[in-house]
Amino acid sequence: xxxxxxxSNQLETFKxxxxxxxxxxxxxxxxxxxIQIGNARPVIFFDVVxxxxxxxxxxxxxxxxFTDVDDKIITKAIEDETTEIEIANKFIEAxxxxxxxxxxSTKYLAPRVTEYxxxxxxxxxxxxxxxxxxxxxxxxxxxxxxxxxxxxxxGRKLDELNVGSRIEINKKKENPLDFTLWKKTDVGVTFPSPxxxxxxxxxxxxxxxxxDIFDGPIDIHxxxxxxxxxxxxxxxxxxxxxxxxxxxxxxMHNGHLNIDNKKMSKSEGRYILVKDLDYDYMxxxxxxxxxxxxxPINYTDEVLEANVQEWDKIKRAYTQAFYKLDLAEYLxxxxxxxxxxxxxKDRFMYAMDQDFNTPNAITExxxxxxxxxxxxxQKDALDPLLSALNLFDTFFEILGLKPNVxxxxxETRSIYMEWADARKNKDFxxxxxxxxxxxxxxxxx
RNA sequence: GGUCCCGUAGCCAAGUGGCUAAGGCAAUGGACUGCAACUCCGUGAUCACCGGUUCGAAUCCGGUCGGGACCUCCA
Numbered sequence: 001x002x003x004x005x006x007x008s009n010q011l012e013t014f015k016x017x018x019x020x021x022x023x024x025x026x027x028x029x030x031x032x033x034x035i036q037i038g039n040a041r042p043v044i045f046f047d048v049v050x051x052x053x054x055x056x057x058x059x060x061x062x063x064x065x066f067t068d069v070d071d072k073i074i075t076k077a078i079e080d081e082t083t084e085i086e087i088a089n090k091f092i093e094a095x096x097x098x099x100x101x102x103x104x105s106t107k108y109l110a111p112r113v114t115e116y117x118x119x120x121x122x123x124x125x126x127x128x129x130x131x132x133x134x135x136x137x138x139x140x141x142x143x144x145x146x147x148x149x150x151x152x153x154x155g156r157k158l159d160e161l162n163v164g165s166r167i168e169i170n171k172k173k174e175n176p177l178d179f180t181l182w183k184k185t186d187v188g189v190t191f192p193s194p195x196x197x198x199x200x201x202x203x204x205x206x207x208x209x210x211x212d213i214f215d216g217p218i219d220i221h222x223x224x225x226x227x228x229x230x231x232x233x234x235x236x237x238x239x240x241x242x243x244x245x246x247x248x249x250x251x252m253h254n255g256h257l258n259i260d261n262k263k264m265s266k267s268e269g270r271y272i273l274v275k276d277l278d279y280d281y282m283x284x285x286x287x288x289x290x291x292x293x294x295x296p297i298n299y300t301d302e303v304l305e306a307n308v309q310e311w312d313k314i315k316r317a318y319t320q321a322f323y324k325l326d327l328a329e330y331l332x333x334x335x336x337x338x339x340x341x342x343x344x345k346d347r348f349m350y351a352m353d354q355d356f357n358t359p360n361a362i363t364e365x366x367x368x369x370x371x372x373x374x375x376x377x378q379k380d381a382l383d384p385l386l387s388a389l390n391l392f393d394t395f396f397e398i399l400g401l402k403p404n405v406x407x408x409x410x411e412t413r414s415i416y417m418e419w420a421d422a423r424k425n426k427d428f429x430x431x432x433x434x435x436x437x438x439x440x441x442x443x444x445x
Numbered sequence: 446g447g448u449c450c451c452g453u454a455g456c457c458a459a460g461u462g463g464c465u466a467a468g469g470c471a472a473u474g475g476a477c478u479g480c481a482a483c484u485c486c487g488u489g490a491u492c493a494c495c496g497g498u499u500c501g502a503a504u505c506c507g508g509u510c511g512g513g514a515c516c517u518c519c520a
Contacts, residue, residue: 027520035520042520070518156448156516179517202518224520231518254520255450261512264519290458290469296451296513303457306470313469316483351459359459363468373484377477428479445483 001056003220004294004355006228006251007153011355016219017249022053022060023214025248027206027223027231028110030067031091032076034273037284037299038224038257038264040102044285045254045293045356046222047104047400052352055398062108065209066092069113069199074188084189088112098274101281103400111209113200120200121193123208123238124181132241136172138184138196142203144177147237153251154229179203179234203234207247221248225294228253255296257288272299282315282401283308289358289399315403316445317369320376321389322405323443327416330382331407335390344368345391352398365395405442412441 001014016022026046029035035043050060068088077084096106113120124140127133133142144150151157180201182193190197210218223232232251239247256263259270277284287307291297325331344364351360372388375381396402408416419434438444 029520030518039520067518072518154448154515177517226515226519229515229517234517256514256520258513263514287457292459295458298457300456303470306457310469313483320483357459359457360467363459366468370485377484423479426479431479 001353002355003250003252005249006253007246009155012250014219014250016058017217020058022050022058022220023218024050024060024062024220024222025206025210025214025218026062026064026221027227028064028066029091029095030070030072031088031095032070032072033091034094034275035098036264037272037274037277040098040274040284041257041288041293041297042222042224042254043099043104044102044288044400046252048289048358048398049220049222049252049356050105050108051398051400052356055394061214063209063213064108064110065206066095066110066112067202067205068092069189069191070202077188085114088114094275101274103282103285103402105400109213111213113205116205116209116212117191117200119208119212120204121182121191123204123211123242124200125194127181127238127241130241132238133181134174135182135195138182138198139172139180140182140195141173141178142181142234142238142241143174144179144237145175147240149240150177150237151233153233153236156229156233179230181238203231204238206231207235207239210247217243217245218248220250220252222252222254225253225255252293254293255291257297257299259299261298279304280308280311283311285399285401286311286314286362290362292359293356311401312445314365314369314401317372317376318389318392318403319405319442319445321372321385321392323408324376325382325386325389326408327413328382330386333383333386335387336383338384338387340371341368341384341387341391344371345394348395358399361395361399365392365399368392368395408443412438412443415441416443 002011003014004010005012024046026042029039046062046064050062053060066088069084073084073087077087080087092110092112099106124133127142128135128140131143132146133140181204182195182198182200184196184198186197188199190199206221210221221232221235228251236246239245258264259272262268262270264270264272284304284307287299287304288297290307322331344367347367348361348364351357351364354360368388368391372385372392375385375388392403415434415437419431419438422428422431422434435444
């Protein structure tokens with residue numbers, strides 16, 4: 001199992017801290033709006049990471065937070081004349097709906113900033129105690145100059161950073177690079193602290209949660225490529241101030257999703273919410289996995305449609321094999337090994353082992369589709385067909401693709417028999433009617 | 446201004462030093478079929494350009510052109 005580690009900038013063989021266990025944390029959303037399709041990329045990809053490790057018999061402890069204290073939430077609350085909690089609750093619920101839509105699991109630990117306020121404050125206090133942070137007029141800042149290796153993750157050097165290129169320089173800071181740990185404010189919801197009423201900065205929550213939940217360094221820390229700098233860089237800096245380790249052994253970052261080759265932009269109209277996506281969500285999932293996770297992926301309607309179509313093709317092969325076996329009452333027979341299927345499986349797993357090369361894994365699904373379609377039309381091929389179906393199940397489980405096929409009811413089965421009879425008797429009017437009925441029931445397509 | 450990534454057939458996309466450059470979509474020829482759909486078989490590339498290193502490069506180095514990202518809170 002090889003993973004590209006952003007920290008070392010190279011492929012590394014994965015070695016867990018605890019045997020057969022993967023402790024991983026993925027930076028979650030700030031819940032002030034519905035998520036857009038770019039936000040779905042880490043939601044899908046890290047779900048696949050988890051599924052693959054589980055397939056390899058690891059126990060995966062998956063944690064992903066909700067940032068429910070933030071300027072944007074406050075702005076939104078004021079706009080909607082409601083409270084921050086209401087906003088957060090509303091969009092957390094919406095987030096879970098979207099996660100399910102794209103086929104990812106919602107069963108993981110999802111801590112909220114408001115639940116970890118005391119841990120966050122305690123963490124900041126320790127930083128101040130050790131002189132890695134300083135309080136001034138109710139604000140607390142992290143002293144970046146005290147961390148020699150600042151920039152280790154993003155590969156930047158301090159003097160290369162063009163400070164103030166995007167935001168105004170804050171004169172209260174000793175160094176413009178110092179980042180906010182605690183912010184004094186009287187707008188929106190505030191929390192008491194040793195430095196007065198205010199709210200935490202964004203960069204402490206993840207490490208405070210990780211420290212609390214895992215009590216030490218974890219295996220994998222993931223998120224979007226944009227989080228590399230400054231967010232994850234700042235996490236490492238804070239953690240290094242108090243601990244000798246880097247919080248996580250492996251840092252994984254997914255590339256961005258662009259629309260028509262440009263960064264998503266609400267103001268320019270290039271912006272699609274997950275809930276508004278008017279396509280099959282499994283096709284969308286296939287689309288996001290059709291490019292390697294570290295590369296940028298470009299969204300166009302044309303490409304998504306091609307993936308939706310591809311998913312239909314995969315599903316059709318699976319469904320037809322399933323019903324053929326169901327009709328023959330062969331679904332519960334013992335599964336045997338076939339050389340061709342074994343080699344497809346080996347190549348699939350090899351692809352997954354190479355830093356989650358899902359495009360190549362999908363190629364093996366396509367090989368399996370071809371094999372299955374050949375066997376469907378072959379006589380006396382029920383046994384290899386059953387093995388193929390079984391392999392589909394394995395692949396679907398790992399990639400989180402779901403064809404949603406159920407065994408025929410007695411009624412459906414008798415319609416099927418009638419249809420076959422009608423065809424044999426060349427009663428094509430009747431056959432066409434029955435074909436339609438079977439199509440409606442998803443048996444034919 | 447600084448840092449970095451990318452450029453493979455009409456489209457998507459693997460491959461990152463060595464057999465004839467995977468796979469899918471679209472297109473096209475054929476087979477199958479009551480019709481249609483589905484499916485299967487076949488057909489396509491000197492890897493942006495120029496130069497270099499090497500016995501050998503899409504893969505390494507330099508340059509040119511083109512696209513994109515990041516530089517304090519956007520996954």
